[in-house]
Amino acid sequence: METKDIITPENKVYSAPRLLNDSTMHYCPGCSHGVVHKLVAEVIDEMGLEHNAIGIAPVGCAVFAYKYIDVDWIEAAHGRAPALATAAKRLNPDRLVFTYQGDGDFAAIGTAESIHAANRGENIAIIFINNGIYGMTGGQMAPTTLEGVKTATTPYGRNVELNGYPLDISRLMAQLDGTCYVTRQSVHKPAAVRQAKKAIRKAFENSINRRGCSVVEILGTCSSGWKMTPHQANLWMEEHMKEKYPIGDLKNNVE
Amino acid sequence: MPKPKGAVTINKERCKGCDLCVVACPTDCLQLQKNDVNNRGYHYASVIAPDNCIGCASCALVCPDACIEVYKIMI
Amino acid sequence: MSKEVRLMKGNEAIAHAAILYGVDGYFGYPITPQSEVLETLEAEMPWNTTGMVVLQAESEVASINMVYGGAATGKAVMTSSSSPGISLMQEGISYLAASELPALIVNVMRGGPGLGTIHPSQSDYFQATRGGGHGDYHLIVLAPASVQEMADFVALGFDLAFKYRTPSMILADGVVGQMMEKVVLPEPRPRRTEQQIAEQCPWAATGHSAGRKPNVVTSLELDSALMEKNNERFQETYRLIERNEVRYEAYHTDDAEYLIVAFGSIARICLKAIEDAREKGVKVGLIRPITLWPFPYDAIREASKHVKGILVVELNAGQMIEDVRLAVADPNMKIRHFGRMGGIVPNPSEITTALNLIMTNE
Missing domain, CATH: 3.40.50.920 (Rossmann fold)
Known part of the structure; x- marks a missing residue:
């Protein structure tokens, strides 16, 4: 059978998510954000929540998330997405309310909002992309940057005496009584992408079913900020990031 | 025993040439175009060995820009 | 019907008026001399009657961003604070103005600068009337002189905020917040239904997007030509307010x-x-x-x-x-x-x- 004969609608097994629109994403080649955007769009569609979802976009590389996924969005100030989500969900309790945040947004400038929204058990889902760097502003140190890693603001490598330690905020999140589900995933391989999608689905179900706050951390890569090819970045992430930030569930109170 | 046979289409203008699909493909079907670029200047991904494709969708799953559609039959 | 005259503090009047107006949500953080607003709301438990959400936030920064999140969904939401807390809120207030969101902010002023004093002051006049945060914007600023006006300006503040899609502020001082006077509270009105919100606020990110394009509430526009257009629209609104709403x-x-x-x-x-x-x-x-x-x-x-x-x-x-x-x-x-x-x-x-x-x- 010829390839062209296979390419028919009934044989299609994978296509771009329906809710991901045609706008070209502004992300650099190989950026993990694109993969996670696809998963968010797929899960919303599969759960039938297209017309029942409110996304909260961050400040950082994902600031334009609202341009790509066709649901209602609110663009937050830097770090404040969990505060916005708190009100959006309490005032609209039947909606899926999720935030989409990077490490600077979630774990540095927004730490207070992150911890308190989680600790109150807000029925929101937090998608937290940890790539250990500030991508949007040009590759500066993030709260999650590993020790020794060179960035624009740690040109000789992160020195813990100067810059403090990398922050495993998800571990902190898992300690809080208000979180029901905290997990860490990655999207660097097909199997990992499938696992990450399941995690996002679980978090979104928890929001809809009002089971508490869910945090899905996704170890991402930033080939531009890390100054590597996307593939090298995946290998580096696998080799270095997973030691400090191991993949898997940190907490799951909802079976 | 039936074996999977697949095919992919790549939205070349949306592709940013990140190479992640090429790495993810278990049957070496894909390659970045060495001598051609798309309208944004990227060496886009293309199918070089269509007969190898098993329709596993690994390429599409890791593609950050949702450029790839996958088709599959059992023969 | 004869109106019931009650005796209460200005801060308490704000809280009662908010419930009666059909406010959807209040988000605030304690600070003297305005804590009675939150205390009264918590004591009244309006979530059992009107369904109003009341939440003590972790900070004024969180409070104003909760207001931003709630307002973006088309709800009538408010916060209250006093001078240092209002300074903390300025980033969020600028975002509210830039995203053209209606909301009510109450500032029961105390003496500054800095931590200053808990006693009454009017030293936030510049901050309130010049916008307060970054960028070219204005708030509608209402200055009550009595407990009655504290109650009345809740409705006025919200009505103007929704009419012009811009945040308004009640700029009270510690005297008006703390003193007890007789007051006639407004008649209760029901909170708006989802249908009414969808009609009144077609721009709102309600999440219920069936039958329309998705709504995005944002203050971001990287294209300078478009951002100037946004600013021109804000300024047109301000000119309209200047023509119509001087009191x-x-x-x-x-x-x-x-x-x-x-x-x-x-x-x-x-x-x-x-x-x-x-x-x-x-x-x-x-x-x-x-x-x-x-x-x-x-x-x-x-x-x-x-x-x-x-x-x-x-x-x-x-x-x-x-x-x-x-x-x-x-x-x-x-x-x-x-x-x-x-x-x-x-x-x-x-x-x-x-x-x-x-x-x-x-």
């Missing part, structure tokens, strides 16, 4: 030889000084701006035409006086300021002394 009260301005301009609680103390002056045969009038933005420039200009001097009385070092000077625009007019700072509220005799100084041309 003030004038006392005895018709025959006045001297004019006092004062807002909020101190305007009432000025009334006593005016009464004393008139008993002695000196005709003094008062203009009390109710909207500090838009400011009653025309009314003050008009009233200034027949007076020999103007005394601006404020609980600050002289802020509104700049707007009075702009209004009068006459370099020969004597315009003097009298104010106390740091939480001190002057008595009428101090204002009389200041009036005497302006009359004796000192």
